[in-house]
Amino acid sequence: MQWETVIGLEIHAQLLTSSKIFSGSATAYGAPPNSQANLVDLAYPGVLPVLNAEAVRMAVKFGLAVNARVTRRSIFARKNYFYPDLPKGYQISQYELPIVSGGAVDVLLDDGSVKRIDITRAHLEEDAGKSLHEGLAGQTGVDLNRAGTPLIEIVSEPAMRSAKQAVAYLKKIHTLVRYLQICDGNMQEGSFRCDANVSVRPRGTEKLGTRAEIKNLNSFRFVEKAINYEVARQIELLEGGGRVVQETRLYDADRGETRSMRSKEEANDYRYFPDPDLLPVEIDQLYIDTVCASLPELPDQKAQRLRKDYDLSAYDAGVLTASAELADYFETVIEKAAAGFPATALSPKLAANTVIGELSGLLNRDGVEINDSRIAPAALAKLLVRVADNTISGKIAKEVLEAMWDEGKDADAIIEARGWRQITDESAIEAAIDAVIAANPSQLAQYRSGKDKLFGFFVGQVMKATQGKANPARLNELLKKKLGG
Amino acid sequence: MSDLHDKTVTELAAALRARQVSSVELTQALLERVTRHQGALNAFITISAEGALLEAARADARLGANDAGPLTGVPMAHKDLFCTRGEKTTCGSRMLADFVSPYDATVVERLRAAGVVMLGKTNMDEFAMGSSNETSFFGPVKNPWDPARVPGGSSGGSAAAVAARLVPAATGTDTGGSIRQPAALCGVTGLKPTYGRVSRYGMVAFASSLDQAGLITRSAADAALLLGAIAGFDERDSTSVELPVPDYSAALEQPLKGLKIGVLKEFFDTGLDPAIEQHIRAALELLRSQGALIKDVSLPNLPLSVPTYYVVAPAECSSNLARFDGVRYGYRCKKPTDLLDLYLRSRGEGFGAEVKRRIMTGTYVLSAGYYDAFYLKAQRVRQLISNDFERAFHEVDVVIGPTTPTAAFELGAKTADPVTMYLNDIYTIGANLAGLPAISLPCGLTQGLPAALQIIGPHFGEERLLNVAHRYQLETDWHRRAPPGFA
Incomplete structure (x- = not known):
């Protein structure tokens, strides 16, 4: 039954x-x-x-x-x-x-x-x-x-x-x-x-x-x-x-x-x-x-507003508004970014993902409430701005975030100290690509004979050579050109 | 000064202020009298000689420093269900036989602040459940008019003490007649104020929707003076009413011309002792001669008041007395084997038969399946009785009838049959169910025993009640008569 x-x-x-x-x-x-x-x-x-x-x-x-x-x-x-x-x-x-x-x-x-x-x-x-x-x-x-x-x-x-x-x-x-x-x-x-x-x-x-x-x-x-x-x-x-x-x-x-x-x-x-x-x-x-008249904005109202104002998914809006503090934190990040870096357009989706994903992960890991977060909204805003303005990649951003959490330092300081600034200079990327191609002639031959899958191998090698700092979009573009011969 | 014990509160207050007598002298004289008659009357559970003399000395200092109020230095006694800091508060029960309250009831606190000296705590029916003072764990009180007879209850100790001139006044509480009925049987004046007029905070609860603190005195004028001191809103009692307290003494002398008195038809039905009826009729005649207009009024639902009361009061009592469980204070049985045993024996041994009877009755009427048939129905009848009174007060200013159907009965005469005992409250219960103020005053003697008149007024009509009672007492001397041997 x-x-x-x-x-x-x-x-x-x-x-x-x-x-x-x-x-x-x-x-x-x-x-x-x-x-x-x-x-x-x-x-x-x-x-x-x-x-x-x-x-x-x-x-x-x-x-x-x-x-x-x-x-x-x-x-x-x-x-x-x-x-x-x-x-x-x-x-x-x-x-x-x-x-x-x-x-x-x-x-x-x-x-x-x-x-x-x-x-x-x-x-x-x-x-x-x-x-x-x-x-x-x-x-x-x-x-x-x-x-x-x-x-x-x-x-x-x-x-x-x-x-x-x-x-x-x-x-x-x-x-x-x-x-x-x-x-x-x-x-x-x-x-x-x-x-x-x-x-x-x-x-x-x-x-x-x-x-x-x-x-x-x-x-x-x-x-x-x-x-x-x-x-x-x-x-x-x-x-x-x-x-x-x-x-x-x-x-x-x-x-x-x-x-x-x-x-x-x-x-x-x-x-x-x-x-x-x-x-x-x-x-x-x-x-x-x-x-x-004394009632605050309620979770459903807040979620609806976040979806409308920031084009978030129902799921993201739901998770963010599960606690008023989390939603406030998210909105403060957006605000601080807009106020501090008016020239750079921050992606609310990236901000939401970071707050719901990596930041919440760190909070949970260490049993810290959002209001006591070791990374203040302004600090997170700065980090996300660095992604938006191509100073670092999204992948590096995750590492910077962890370093900020553990060391309590500012995003720029960590990026500079570790030399994580992204390489956007074409000649430097080209030089790295040339070196990788030269070092892997057999893979090059296979690729050129139709093994497209090896593209990823070359990306990996160049990233390794640049310690992950090559701008991914630029790298893709240049590598395709070079491999094509 | 001589005959201090025979003076009223009003007279003593004047003498104290004129420094004709000191509070210590007065207190000593009365303490001596209290102690002397304790064996014969058993009016007190606790005699607070030491504390009283300290308070009296403090009162004398205030009187000397011109820092005294109208009641400073006047001795009184409290019914032993008012919590008093530093003295036992037993409620006439084994359950609280050794209980010392860490705080003062509001009534006690207000009288203390006024400078009243507490001579002791008076005997009472256990937890105020009884009409003869025979349910007290500390033994019955004897009626000063005839020690073979009961003083009434539950404030029997207070009434006997005031009648025997041991104290000029005492507090009492009235749930179904517990001030008025003993006042009637002992030939003194008993005032139950409107429900909500006096704070219940610190009064050990019997039936919360009916309990009201009041006074037993030897005159309406004394009741007026004391009521002014204890009445008024108390933020610790949500059912106390936020209304200004009038100067009750100021209205006492008002002439009765034009006063409309209703005579309660239902109170003169079968069961009323003809000798008492005669005294009531004579009192009504006297009031008529003072200019009052007398007319008959009918409260058709009033005959239902006894059964209604004996559903509502036990229901509330069964819940109010649940806190006496042997856990935090009060009586605890010896060597309990487990929690249930602790409850069963502490309560079984700590409470007397009448208290247990009412807890059982109350538990029954609140039980699933019986609640509607008993408790809810009783509440509906209560409302009808209330409505009857309200209708009557559209026509008349006060209603008058007897306080009790008979004069004081013999000890043991009614203990075998609880219902006969309950019927003794037939005339008093109505005012409790409707929350009305009522006063009982002596209006004659029948075969050497006091008969009493009851005046019931509309809500917060205490001024009028006291005024009528006072005018009556100006024309009569029943209230001045002391029991033989106690003059």
Whole structure:
């Protein structure tokens, strides 16, 4: 049987507020345990929550960015369950009336097509604390620094049909929340993470299969692997005559498999009800308009503009705008080149390729963020200008770039110091060609008798002789003439 | 000065400012009285002798330096569910028997700032759940009018202490009648302000949408004075209301001519002790003679208030009390074997029977499959009751009825049947469900036990309530009567 995969994601994004959603404690990551937990976070008797307006503003920003409806009167509810890292015995969340409902994002797939993923809702809630087990000799420690950190939970429709689509959607939301500056997107620290609802059904049928929920996936790679594992597991189960149980599963990254956590029968009844300590959140049009006016250029808009202004491909524009910082870097390179070297026309395509290719390679290699790049946009602009004005070839440029990265020097200094300046002087190239021809009489004879392929051999030899500095176009032209006799 | 214990807050404040008595002298005298009657009444859980004398000395210094406010040096007691820094806050429960709060509730903080001296923390039903003070882990409070009888609850310790002249005033909290009902049974004045008028920050929550801090005093004038000190917006309580606080004392004397009083038909139905009804009718007559107009009003949905309350309040309580889990503070069972055991035994051993009953009820009504039938329906009925009151206040300025159906009952008389106990709050719960201000004041004695009148007003109508109560108290002396042996 042909199976179809159905995936929905619940993404938790920690909001970048400086204090918690219902208390004045700081939200900075990595502080000593319980140093950022006040009486409200500790749920002392008699304390009350007070809503952080900044968290509301950030959620509204998200809603507007995905063309969702912003609820005019949303309600906080209590989700009741016992756990040591949940001090109140309930989590304050939103249930029946979330602050954001509806909305969608467009995702560019590998085959170049665009798929629209619908968003069901996004709601505000508080994060729980953390249980600690290491170094506590069989006891459990509780760190409440994270308790009360504001989150938006973004729930998608079951709209994705493969792990790759799910990752593409997750990356799109990841990009979006960072553009909006509402989440730092740090998956390692858990400030951006997701649960995946996965099911399969016979291709061509409508009814959704029973789903399993894979909890707390905190890297794009894990999302893809966990979903693929889970899909294969469910198909094998069904084809073997079994049935999928609705349950919560955990992904074990070390073993590359998902494992049952608890089944629906054991699941909590959360006894949601409106939190009487908090008033409804009332939002009017003026507020929405103000937030709307504060929105930055969003990834899709930016990509469209880059394609139009610089004649880039959809793919290049997509990669560049995956992070606002990368796109900014690219645009700064173009700007600096135009300002510093108005006479030379820089190829935006070359700039895009260098940023996406070699530069990103170096950034990844050394684990450096684009904003901390060792090569500033102005320095890269200069290097690319040197390609445009034929001082160096594109091939040499790659080496110069690496040298700039490693040594922190200017492009011209490296080109000069290493004598990489391209030879464009015809007489010098001709001299090199003559020497090569003279040294290889048999190859010359073969070439002249019709072995065209040997042209490359001669190019290589001349390049070797000139240490790669001969201008390739000029070399081709002259060599053809000389070999032709 | 003699008979310090019999003076009202207003009188004591004047005497302190005139330096006729020092706060230390006053505090010593009352502490002596508190200690002397503690064995018989059990009104206090904590007596803060040391702290009180320090605060009194500080108050005297302020009085001497002409840096005193109207309440500086006046002694009071707090119901033991207001968090007080440095003294235990037990909520009448084993769960918090040794709990010392690191912070002051807003009410406590405001009174401290005004220079009020805290003599101690008063006994109460466990977590404010009860109508007789018999659910306290620290034992029942006795009614000063008859030690075989209950003082009412849950603010029974506060009411008994004020009635017995141990303190001139005490704070209380009122979720379903917990200020007004004990005030009624002990023959003192009890004010529950509008929901949102006084901050709930630092009050250990029972049912958040109903809880309201208030006062137990010996006169409406004292309640007016103290309300001015504790009322007002608090940014730490989102449900407190940002409205200016009027000068409640200034409006007390206003004549009643033209005042429209509604008599709640539903409050005089079966179940009301005829002797109490007689006293209420007499009070209404007196108010009529002062120029008030009396008319009948009907709140058809009011009879549903008890069942509605006993869905909403337990639902909220089941969630509010989840934080008492033995993990961070409060009672923890001995040698837990695992997490579940820690939860089950800490809560099982830490909470008393009535608290557990309400947590169970609340958990049930919020459960999947029952939420709509119970919780949602109760919320809808609550809205209907609210609407009834609103309609009534289009016609009349205040409504009047009894506070309780009977006078104080005997200890143990209702403990076997929770529903009989719950019905004792039949007249008080409506004001909580609708968030309205209400005051109870003594209006007679029946077989030696106090009977009480309740006045309910529209939202933020405290000035009018206090005004009516004060005018009544100017014409009567029920509120001045001390229980035999406590004069």
